[in-house]
Amino acid sequence: MCFFLLSSPVPQLSHRCALTLPCCAEAGGATCAKAPQVTGVTVQLEMHTLWQQFDQLGTEMIVTKAGRRMFPTFQVSISGMDPAAEYVLLMDFIPVDDKRYRYAFHSSSWLVAGRADVAAPGRMHFHPDSPARGSQWMKQMVSFDALKLTNNLLDDNGHMILNSMHRYQPRFHVVYVDPRRDSQLHAHRNFCTFSFPETRFIAVTAYQNHRITQLKIASNPFAKGFRTTDPDAW
Amino acid sequence: MCFFLLSSPVPQLSHRCALTLPCCAEAGGATCAKAPQVTGVTVQLEMHTLWQQFDQLGTEMIVTKAGRRMFPTFQVSISGMDPAAEYVLLMDFIPVDDKRYRYAFHSSSWLVAGRADVAAPGRMHFHPDSPARGSQWMKQMVSFDALKLTNNLLDDNGHMILNSMHRYQPRFHVVYVDPRRDSQLHAHRNFCTFSFPETRFIAVTAYQNHRITQLKIASNPFAKGFRTTDPDAW
DNA sequence: GTTTTAACACCTAGGTGTTAAGCT
DNA sequence: AGCTTAACACCTAGGTGTTAAAAC
Numbered sequence: 396m397c398f399f400l401l402s403s404p405v406p407q408l409s410h411r412c413a414l415t416l417p418c419c420a421e422a423g424g425a426t427c428a429k430a431p432q433v434t435g436v437t438v439q440l441e442m443h444t445l446w447q448q449f450d451q452l453g454t455e456m457i458v459t460k461a462g463r464r465m466f467p468t469f470q471v472s473i474s475g476m477d478p479a480a481e482y483v484l485l486m487d488f489i490p491v492d493d494k495r496y497r498y499a500f501h502s503s504s505w506l507v508a509g510r511a512d513v514a515a516p517g518r519m520h521f522h523p524d525s526p527a528r529g530s531q532w533m534k535q536m537v538s539f540d541a542l543k544l545t546n547n548l549l550d551d552n553g554h555m556i557l558n559s560m561h562r563y564q565p566r567f568h569v570v571y572v573d574p575r576r577d578s579q580l581h582a583h584r585n586f587c588t589f590s591f592p593e594t595r596f597i598a599v600t601a602y603q604n605h606r607i608t609q610l611k612i613a614s615n616p617f618a619k620g621f622r623t624t625d626p627d628a629w
Numbered sequence: 630m631c632f633f634l635l636s637s638p639v640p641q642l643s644h645r646c647a648l649t650l651p652c653c654a655e656a657g658g659a660t661c662a663k664a665p666q667v668t669g670v671t672v673q674l675e676m677h678t679l680w681q682q683f684d685q686l687g688t689e690m691i692v693t694k695a696g697r698r699m700f701p702t703f704q705v706s707i708s709g710m711d712p713a714a715e716y717v718l719l720m721d722f723i724p725v726d727d728k729r730y731r732y733a734f735h736s737s738s739w740l741v742a743g744r745a746d747v748a749a750p751g752r753m754h755f756h757p758d759s760p761a762r763g764s765q766w767m768k769q770m771v772s773f774d775a776l777k778l779t780n781n782l783l784d785d786n787g788h789m790i791l792n793s794m795h796r797y798q799p800r801f802h803v804v805y806v807d808p809r810r811d812s813q814l815h816a817h818r819n820f821c822t823f824s825f826p827e828t829r830f831i832a833v834t835a836y837q838n839h840r841i842t843q844l845k846i847a848s849n850p851f852a853k854g855f856r857t858t859d860p861d862a863w
Numbered sequence: 864g865t866t867t868t869a870a871c872a873c874c875t876a877g878g879t880g881t882t883a884a885g886c887t
Numbered sequence: 888a889g890c891t892t893a894a895c896a897c898c899t900a901g902g903t904g905t906t907a908a909a910a911c
Contacts, residue, residue: 620873
């Protein structure tokens with residue numbers, strides 16, 4: 396099941412060149428003996444400008460017992476797949492560091508509040524259309540809008556379990572489904588991973604930074620009921 | 630693509646014993662050289678009582694240009710699949726006869742109004758979870774609630790195209806995805822078909838029989854706004 | 864004190880039959 | 888006259904931040 400290294404370090408890519416990531420970008424140009432079906436894969440993060448706006452304020456994502464969607468939604472455009480080959484697309488979340496945070500309202504900033512709590516169960520979220528052919532994945536934007544975040548360590552709904560007040564980096568994985576051989580043995584060659592630094596966030600049970608709240612209200616259609624100003628101003 | 634005989638006759642099974650259909654039920658006990666993955670498959674129609682209530686009045690299903698869901702929804706429970714084998718589940722609709730109908734309001738009954746119009750394009754509706762393993766299909770009820778009916782001959786949304794004022798029999802197909810050989814050549818052995826006579830209906834652009842309208846309002850949650858009497862009376 | 868929970872009003876998104884107008 | 892269409896009010900279903908109370 397766990398054929399990815401959950402403990403692998405978070406890549407340190409600059410914001411400005413992260414619009415498009417070639418396969419194995421996080422490996423930093425190291426040796427990359429990947430299957431040909433994944434070597435050419437390129438992934439572009441959608442809603443990049445919105446993600447940047449949140450990232451500049453310090454993105455917060457609500458976690459609830461029942462599960463809460465992410466906003467912005469993680470959406471990507473993919474190219475360079477083998478149109479006829481089958482792929483599985485999935486996401487996971489890895490801790491950015493070993494710290495617990497708290498928000499200082501008087502200074503409107505996040506402070507380190509100690510060592511991280513025990514790590515939440517590291518789950519994978521398979522895109523519901525998986526598996527599908529490359530042609531299908533490349534046809535239009537791939538959206539992970541069914542993905543939900545929870546702080547319930549005993550969650551039984553397949554949601555992604557995160558610790559509140561901890562910082563996370565979403566990761567996106569493209570896995571080639573090799574029909575010819577035992578996929579378990581060659582899995583390490585048949586996938587590649589993409590990390591977009593601007594999608595990092597701190598999990599919270601209630602918003603801390605009021606500017607994050609305002610940007611969510613301004614940009615999320617489901618929060619329209621809380622808008623007071625002109626929505627086009629954003 | 631069209632590996633089913635769209636023009637095959639509608640099976641004439643009695644209402645009373647149609648609760649559960651074994652594979653190849655429509656073949657009437659004839660020779661049935663099917664693959665072992667489909668021979669043992671059994672399908673049970675859900676909401677059977679509701680379907681019978683509608684059938685006794687003469688079920689009508691709305692067709693619209695944009696596409697309209699069926700109510701009751703076609704839902705089945707499946708058993709007897711090979712849990713590890715992959716199956717595709719799909720539906721189609723075949724004309725019950727070669728006639729066009731009209732409703733006589735004064736006698737509250739359907740009359741034959743001539744020969745059928747030119748047949749609408751015969752489409753297949755693949756269940757969106759297809760393909761999936763037998764274990765997945767048997768885990769819980771399979772619902773075709775995404776299926777929509779349209780009278781637009783030029784429909785480009787993948788909906789099922791039907792002629793209004795014509796009578797149809799929904800059919801349900803279980804197709805075993807054979808990984809070993811050319812599935813095209815052996816397709817005739819790898820599927821079986823189920824027809825439930827109580828799911829027959831006449832396609833309409835507006836309800837004709839007022840008792841059908843009342844039963845829809847009473848039993849469809851989305852029509853609750855039109856209820857006047859106690860819903861528990863049904 | 865800080866963090867979490869649950870009920871809530873207010874939205875989006877889309878499935879109902881109704882109705883009046885339009886079509887043939 | 889028979890049939891179809893489109894706008895509509897009224898639902899279901901579920902995604903928002905708010906708020907006050909609860910939990911720790």
